[in-house]
Amino acid sequence: MRMYKNITSKKMAIPFLLLLSFWLVLTPNITVESIIIGMIVSALVVLYSQNLLFEKQEIPIYKMANFINMIKFIGVLIVEVFKANIDVAKIVLNPSLPIQPHFIKVPMMLKNDFNKVIYGNSVTLTPGTLTVDITEDAFIIHALTNDAAEAMENSFIEQWIIKQEDEQ
């Protein structure tokens, strides 16, 4: 009975639905048998690994409003990725190779591990910056040009992440 109560909680239901939909995408033809087998296997995997799963408060996007925000953020990020590539293409194809590589330190402003991961990966994908290390009190970021280093201050990623962190 305790197990039944557990599987209806968000902590277990969302990984179950993710695993089930992944199974359904990979099955060659969707029949009743394949759906039933998928449900059994996903439920067993989720039950077996329940102490590895994230708690609800560790993952902000388990809330619907945060999830919609996340989708919007990814939309803006894709535009930034295009800009990043055009910038890098210009630098690489320029015969004089105009780079001023150096490290910068951004003070740590996030508490949630999930937000740290999102921030680090977004910084890597945006123009001219690369996350090198995440320590207790700072992000160490490698910038390809001076312009890229200046653009790091108060960037849209930082604003979005801080807003997300405050809302929790």
Place this chain on the structure above:
Amino acid sequence: MLINGVAIIMLIGGAFFFLVGTIGLIRLPDAFTRMHATTKCDTLGAGMILVSLMINQGFHMISVKLFIILLFILVTNPTAAHIIAKAAYNSQHMPTDVDSSIKE
């Protein structure tokens, strides 16, 4: 006809960004700057090629599978770059011919 044109343009764009990434890998001086060229260009290059294949397939189960590959590339590529850069940083691999001091 139009759909095929869009798919071809995306495919050529993806191939172009892969080319730029590879040229960057050869031309740039040290590990960190090389990671800049390869991560950004590989993410977008692979992304554009996958989107062009999705457009070519139309609305089909294969497109969904390609979309899942795209999502995994978007998550794993920056993470792998971060780990390589961190390994270079921790093993005292010094950037070439620049002032390597950390600016606040």
